[in-house]
Amino acid sequence: MEIKDIKPEEKKEILLPAALKKIVAELGGEKEEVLAFSPTDMNENGAYTDGYLVLTAGGLYTFASESEGKRVHSFKGFLNLKDREKNLERDWKCTRIDAGELKKLTIEPQVACGVLIAEFSDGVEKTVAVFSNLYRKEVHVLQRAFDRNFGEKPEEGKEEEGKEGKRPGPGGPGGHGGPGGPGGDKDEEIYCPKCGMMYPNPDRKVCPRCMDRKSVFIRTFGYFKPYRGLMILMFMIYVAVAGLNLVWPYLNGRVLYDYILEKNNDFLLSVGIKNGDFILALLMVILTMFAARFTVQILTVIQGVFTARIVSGVVRDIKKSIFETMGKLSISFFKNRQTGGLMTRVLRDAERVTGFFIDGFPYIFIHSFTLIATLVMMFSINWKMSLCAVILLPGAFVFSFIMRPKMWTAFGHRHRAERTLNSRVNDNLTGARVVKAFGQEAREEERFRSVNVRLKDSEMSIVGVWNFIYFTFNFTYSIATTLIWILGVYLILVEKKMEFGVLVTFIGYVDQLNGPMNFASHIIRWWSDSMNAAQRMFEIIDAVPEIREDDDPVSMEKPKGEIELRNVTFGYEINRPVLKDISLKIPAGSMLGIVGRSGAGKTTLVNLISRMYDPQEGSILLDGIDIKHISFRDLRRNVAMVSQETYIFMGTIEENIAYANPKATKAEIIRAAKLASAHEFILRMPDGYNTVVGSSGRELSGGERQRISIARAILANPKILILDEATASVDTETERAIQAAINYLVKDRTTISIAHRLSTLRDADFLCVLDNGEITEKGTHKELEELHGTYYKLMELQTKALALKE
Amino acid sequence: MEDKEFDLAQMEKETEEMLKINILDEKNTEFIRTKGGFLSIKTGDTSYPRVHAVRMFPFTDPDRYISIRTTGEKSKEIGIIEDMASLSKETAALIKEQLDLRYFTPVITGIKSIKDEYGYAYFDVMTDRGECRFAIHMGGSDVVHLSETRILITDIDENRFEIPDVLKLTATERKKLDLFL
Numbered sequence: 009m010e011i012k013d014i015k016p017e018e019k020k021e022i023l024l025p026a027a028l029k030k031i032v033a034e035l036g037g038e039k040e041e042v043l044a045f046s047p048t049d050m051n052e053n054g055a056y057t058d059g060y061l062v063l064t065a066g067g068l069y070t071f072a073s074e075s076e077g078k079r080v081h082s083f084k085g086f087l088n089l090k091d092r093e094k095n096l097e098r099d100w101k102c103t104r105i106d107a108g109e110l111k112k113l114t115i116e117p118q119v120a121c122g123v124l125i126a127e128f129s130d131g132v133e134k135t136v137a138v139f140s141n142l143y144r145k146e147v148h149v150l151q152r153a154f155d156r157n158f159g160e161k162p163e164e165g166k167e168e169e170g171k172e173g174k175r176p177g178p179g180g181p182g183g184h185g186g187p188g189g190p191g192g193d194k195d196e197e198i199y200c201p202k203c204g205m206m207y208p209n210p211d212r213k214v215c216p217r218c219m220d221r222k223s224v225f226i227r228t229f230g231y232f233k234p235y236r237g238l239m240i241l242m243f244m245i246y247v248a249v250a251g252l253n254l255v256w257p258y259l260n261g262r263v264l265y266d267y268i269l270e271k272n273n274d275f276l277l278s279v280g281i282k283n284g285d286f287i288l289a290l291l292m293v294i295l296t297m298f299a300a301r302f303t304v305q306i307l308t309v310i311q312g313v314f315t316a317r318i319v320s321g322v323v324r325d326i327k328k329s330i331f332e333t334m335g336k337l338s339i340s341f342f343k344n345r346q347t348g349g350l351m352t353r354v355l356r357d358a359e360r361v362t363g364f365f366i367d368g369f370p371y372i373f374i375h376s377f378t379l380i381a382t383l384v385m386m387f388s389i390n391w392k393m394s395l396c397a398v399i400l401l402p403g404a405f406v407f408s409f410i411m412r413p414k415m416w417t418a419f420g421h422r423h424r425a426e427r428t429l430n431s432r433v434n435d436n437l438t439g440a441r442v443v444k445a446f447g448q449e450a451r452e453e454e455r456f457r458s459v460n461v462r463l464k465d466s467e468m469s470i471v472g473v474w475n476f477i478y479f480t481f482n483f484t485y486s487i488a489t490t491l492i493w494i495l496g497v498y499l500i501l502v503e504k505k506m507e508f509g510v511l512v513t514f515i516g517y518v519d520q521l522n523g524p525m526n527f528a529s530h531i532i533r534w535w536s537d538s539m540n541a542a543q544r545m546f547e548i549i550d551a552v553p554e555i556r557e558d559d560d561p562v563s564m565e566k567p568k569g570e571i572e573l574r575n576v577t578f579g580y581e582i583n584r585p586v587l588k589d590i591s592l593k594i595p596a597g598s599m600l601g602i603v604g605r606s607g608a609g610k611t612t613l614v615n616l617i618s619r620m621y622d623p624q625e626g627s628i629l630l631d632g633i634d635i636k637h638i639s640f641r642d643l644r645r646n647v648a649m650v651s652q653e654t655y656i657f658m659g660t661i662e663e664n665i666a667y668a669n670p671k672a673t674k675a676e677i678i679r680a681a682k683l684a685s686a687h688e689f690i691l692r693m694p695d696g697y698n699t700v701v702g703s704s705g706r707e708l709s710g711g712e713r714q715r716i717s718i719a720r721a722i723l724a725n726p727k728i729l730i731l732d733e734a735t736a737s738v739d740t741e742t743e744r745a746i747q748a749a750i751n752y753l754v755k756d757r758t759t760i761s762i763a764h765r766l767s768t769l770r771d772a773d774f775l776c777v778l779d780n781g782e783i784t785e786k787g788t789h790k791e792l793e794e795l796h797g798t799y800y801k802l803m804e805l806q807t808k809a810l811a812l813k814e
Numbered sequence: 815m816e817d818k819e820f821d822l823a824q825m826e827k828e829t830e831e832m833l834k835i836n837i838l839d840e841k842n843t844e845f846i847r848t849k850g851g852f853l854s855i856k857t858g859d860t861s862y863p864r865v866h867a868v869r870m871f872p873f874t875d876p877d878r879y880i881s882i883r884t885t886g887e888k889s890k891e892i893g894i895i896e897d898m899a900s901l902s903k904e905t906a907a908l909i910k911e912q913l914d915l916r917y918f919t920p921v922i923t924g925i926k927s928i929k930d931e932y933g934y935a936y937f938d939v940m941t942d943r944g945e946c947r948f949a950i951h952m953g954g955s956d957v958v959h960l961s962e963t964r965i966l967i968t969d970i971d972e973n974r975f976e977i978p979d980v981l982k983l984t985a986t987e988r989k990k991l992d993l994f995l
Contacts, residue, residue: 052851054918056943084970085936085949116885118916119872120974125850133864134850138915141971420930420952420993544952547933780887805825 028060028100032069035104040064044153046146049081050121050138056081058098061124061137063150065157067107068126070136071100083142085207105136113154115147117584122147152625228361228542231325235318242318245311246374252300252307253523254381257516259297265509268293319362326358330548338554339620340580350548351430357541364531364538372531375524382520389514390499390506396491397518400484404525408477408532415536418470423540425463432459474533481525489518555622561639567631567646568596569727569758571617575626578616586612588781589626596631599759601772603802608778610762611652614730617760618647630728648726650734654713658702661690664716665697668724676723683749684719685742686712710737718746722753729753731761735768743768766806775799838882838893845905853912855882855892862892867912870894873960876917880909919974920946922967925987935993937967941975948973957994965994 024032024042032038041064048059051072056079060071082088105126112127113136122144124137139147232239267275268289276282281289331354334341342350386394436443436452443452496511573592579585586609594600602610616623619635627634635643648668656664665680666672672680677697681687689712693699699706701716708716714737721729731750735743743765750759751771763769777785777798785797792799843857852864862884870879880895898906920941929936934949948969950956958966965977980988980995988995 050918052915054915054943056946080945080947081943083946083948083973085934086947118918120968120972121915121918123915132849133852141969141973144971416930417993424993543933 024062028062028069028071031071031100031102032062032064035069035102037064037066037069037104040066043157044150046139046150047143048124048137048139048147049143050140052135052138054138056140059137059139060100061147061150063153065107068105068110068113068136068154069102070105071102073098073100083140087142107158110154110158113151115144115151117144124151224539224542224546227546228538231322231361232318234325235321238314238318242311242314245307245314246371247377249304249307249311250374250378250381252304253378253520254385255300256297257513257520258385259293259300261511261513261516262509263293264290265512266507267509270507270509319359322362323358326361326545327354330354330358330545333549333551336553337551339615340554341551351434356426357545360537360541361545362538364534371527375527378520379524382517386514386517389510389517393492393495393499393514396495397488397521400488401525404481404484405528407480408528411473411477412532412536414473415470415532416540418466418473419536419540422463422466422470423544425459425466429456429459429463432456470533477532478526481528485518485522485525488521489515492518555619557640558637561642562633562637563639564631564633564642564646567642567727569646570594570596570631571728571758571760572629572632573613573616573626574629576616576623576628577625578612578621578623580612580621585624586781587616587623590781590783591626592776592783592786594758594760596758597756598773599754599761599771601769601775602760602762602778603764603766603769603775603799604778609781610778611732613778614649614732614760614762617728618649618730619643645724646727647730648721648724648728649730649732650714650717650721651730652733652736654710654717656702656708656713656716658700660695660698660700661693661716662697664701665719665723667720672723677719680719680723681716683722683753684715685738685745685749686715686719689715711739711742714738715742715746718749722749726757728758728760731759731763733762733764736764747771766803836891836893838895839900840902840905843893845901845908847908853908857893865892867895867909867916869913869917872917873964873966876913880913919966919976922975922977925983925990928990928993930993934970937969937975939975946975948975965991 024045028045032040032042043063043065045060045062048061049056051057051059058073058079060069062069062071105128109128110126111129114125114127116123116125121138121140123135124139124147125133126136127133137147263275266272268286271286273283276285276289279289279292281292334350334354383394383398386397432455436456443449492515496506496514499506500508500511571592571594573590576587576590577585578587590613592600602613604610612621615621616628617635619640622636627636629635630638630643630646657667662674662677663670665677665686669676678687681690681697690697690699693706701708714734718734735746738746747768747770750761753759754771761769761772769775772789774786774788775792776783776787777792779798785792785795785799787795793803838855838857843855846854846856848854848864853867855862855865864885866883866885866889868881868883869876870881877898878896880898882892882895883889884892895901895909898909901909920943922939922941924940926938926940926945927936928938930952933952935952936947936949938947939945950967950969956968958968960966963980965980967975967977969975977983977991980991983991
């Protein structure tokens with residue numbers, strides 16, 4: 009178990025599995041330091057076959073398995089730690105490429121796999137390994153290790169601090185090893201300790217295999233805890249109702265027919281009524297019957313009130329906790345999911361979860377109680393008839409149990425249909441303008457219709473399955489009743505062993521059985537629906553944000569505002585870096601302008617500074633402290649961003665401007681609006697600062713929205729201001745006004761400004777040109793102009809374009 | 815580095831070239847296999863030591879409109895092959911080889927089991943590359959319907975699997991897939 013035994017202290021050393029080590033040693037690489045190793049799983053013909061890559065200080069070793077694609081290929085979620093270790097013992101075909109011959113290693117990502125290409129010193133390029141996306145991270149780590157150790161450009165030597173893994177481990181920042189091979193400290197984290205399977209999502213350490221639905225159930229039950237008192241009361245009501253329900257058939261059958269109508273004097277005496285006074289007895293029976301029914305009704309009403317109170321409370325609590333987790337999650341979580349799907353979860357699933365607990369769970373006890381009590385009564389009256397009544401029951405139960413997976417699928421179906429429908433509506437409403445502009449209303453209607461039909465169909469299939477179950481139960485019940493009538497009549501008329509009242513009472517009890525049976529048919533549906541929703545709900549609640557606050561964050565009340573990026577590498581996907589080894593220092597209080605073509609990584613860069621994402625390699629420091637260690641509150645308070653995507657919340661303009669600083673005074677709000685050149689247009693609206701804007705309110709133009717977001721940032725009064733194309737949608741004149749405001753604003757602040765229009769960056773202290781994730785030019789205006797590079801080209805182009813215009 | 819004089823004409827020429835659709839065929843281009851097994855072309859006066867072949871319509875028209883591009887991150891289009899059928903057998907095979915690796919997607923021929931558990935679905939399937947077991951997210955859009963009967967499945971790591979025709983699966987297999995149909 010070499011892979012697992014690594015200790016944090018040995019962070020530099022990468023332990024190669026023994027089987028591979030032996031082969032490497034045979035090829036003469038015994039003494040070479042292992043830099044990285046990675047499994048691979050394909051060959052050039054596109055067959056799945058095991059392989060390994062080992063990079064040592066001496067060269068690259070490629071291991072290929074002799075046998076081709078006979079085995080089962082397991083991907084993430086199925087991959088087992090034990091299998092992986094077992095897989096090492098086999099005949100490997102190993103080749104060694106001397107480090108001296110290797111000029112370059114590049115990964116070429118394919119659509120769904122990757123190819124590692126080596127360029128040899130003689131200029132020949134060759135494929136050295138093919139791997140599915142399962143191993144792209146690991147091969148990528150190996151490729152980077154190659155670049156670091158043999159690469160052509162050893163830049164700015166000191167990279168010690170920055171070279172940690174993606175996240176500091178639990179042991180703190182200095183803790184774990186470098187981006188080593190597949191082994192190392194991460195193994196235990198990505199495999200489930202119980203079954204050894206790889207977690208489908210390493211950020212959520214929940215193994216779907218080892219967690220069963222029971223725990224979903226128990227967890228959901230936790231939400232009902234605050235309502236314990238009410239639940240107990242409700243339970244008592246249920247028991248009372250069940251008890252009263254038992255009285256009814258007895259009074260209605262046995263007492264009414266056999267004692268009173270048959271004028272049984274012994275009975276009258278036993279209840280203390282004067283001999284022969286059957287009218288009074290009848291009256292009392294009727295009154296008791298009425299009272300029982302009445303009490304049942306009253307209790308039902310009370311129970312209804314309790315139910316409403318518990319349900320609404322629990323639904324509220326669940327919604328709250330889903331919404332809260334959503335708020336904590338990182339941006340990347342939202343990028344991966346459909347908005348419609350998330351909306352369904354917050355709005356619908358919470359209600360569905362409670363369904364079972366209210367309509368189902370308590371009744372389990374009640375109905376079992378009723379069932380047992382009724383059966384006891386029945387058997388004590390007549391065991392033969394009782395047997396008739398229950399003989400078909402087990403069959404019906406087994407049947408509905410068999411139908412359960414079908415129900416489960418049907419609910420999953422409905423959820424998906426619902427999600428698609430929500431997304432479609434959302435999509436359509438957001439894009440209403442485009443739909444109208446291109447006159448595509450009819451087609452949109454058609455598209456909507458098809459998903460709508462799908463939802464209807466899925467609802468129908470649920471009803472279909474359920475009806476089937478329901479029918480089976482009813483049919484069983486009908487057969488049982490018929491059998492009892494036949495047997496009963498036979499017993500009364502032919503054998504004369506029974507009185508009529510007993511039969512009526514008996515039939516009454518069979519009626520009682522109907523409740524639990526009906527319930528059993530429903531419960532499958534409630535259970536499936538509820539657990540299905542609960543499972544989705546916990547998926548969100550359990551999601552761990554990728555960006556987490558340090559356990560012991562540094563608080564930073566008033567930073568100076570010096571920002572430093574040290575060898576920052578980042579990509580939204582690990583094998584496609586958007587930023588490559590960026591190092592940059594922005595002195596406190598200065599303004600940096602970033603230019604570059606779209607897609608160069610400018611927005612990504614500022615997103616890293618405000619910690620929307622964490623860099624994969626390298627670090628970002630604010631006043632010399634890694635921003636990973638700064639408390640969220642202080643970091644976000646000191647960094648404000650005006651981005652190209654402006655968002656105006658539902659509410660008044662005043663509230664929107666004061667979003668980041670709700671305690672701001674009216675005077676401060678007005679000042680911020682003035683600085684952002686928003687004051688004038690706000691006053692042109694009839695309701696001034698009280699104008700309601702956002703999705704339900706007044707429509708604002710792109711420029712107006714942008715100015716409001718600038719005002720918002722001004723009011724936030726951050727130490728670091730990021731302007732990401734902040735003035736892109738305002739006209740030149742307004743831009744000049746805002747520019748003046750920004751000049752005022754940047755005083756005493758560190759500002760990073762991204763712009764296409766170079767005129768926006770006039771006042772930048774220095775600039776950098778970002779191209780393809782790398783800083784290609786860096787310096788003051790003058791320096792860059794003299795460089796005659798990209799910046800110069802852009803400048804010329806823009807002045808010429810302006811000259812054409814005027 | 816640029817010339818000191820800023821050349822607008824040069825830039826306009828570049829733009830114009832970008833807008834042009836350059837059709838490649840065996841008359842104007844030579845397709846060569848490199849030592850390392852890659853594709854290399856020579857068109858007009860220019861040689862490209864290694865190029866990529868990319869399908870423009872990988873799902874709907876895989877054999878037509880193949881873009882031949884330079885390698886590297888700033889990959890640019892050199893030209894377009896309009897129809898693979900118009901190429902000679904050898905050339906077509908050479909390009910096909912590149913495309914096959916690029917669009918590597920095992921075809922699912924049978925379904926052993928699909929389990930839906932806690933936000934993920936676990937597939938155990940037979941493919942033309944052997945038995946594969948993988949997991950997908952239930953929350954996202956990991957199962958895409960390319961047509962009424964054609965399905966593309968993307969696993970957690972973005973590995974792809976395809977079911978070209980759902981109707982070719984047996985009824986039992988389709989039932990297992992029911993949740994995604």
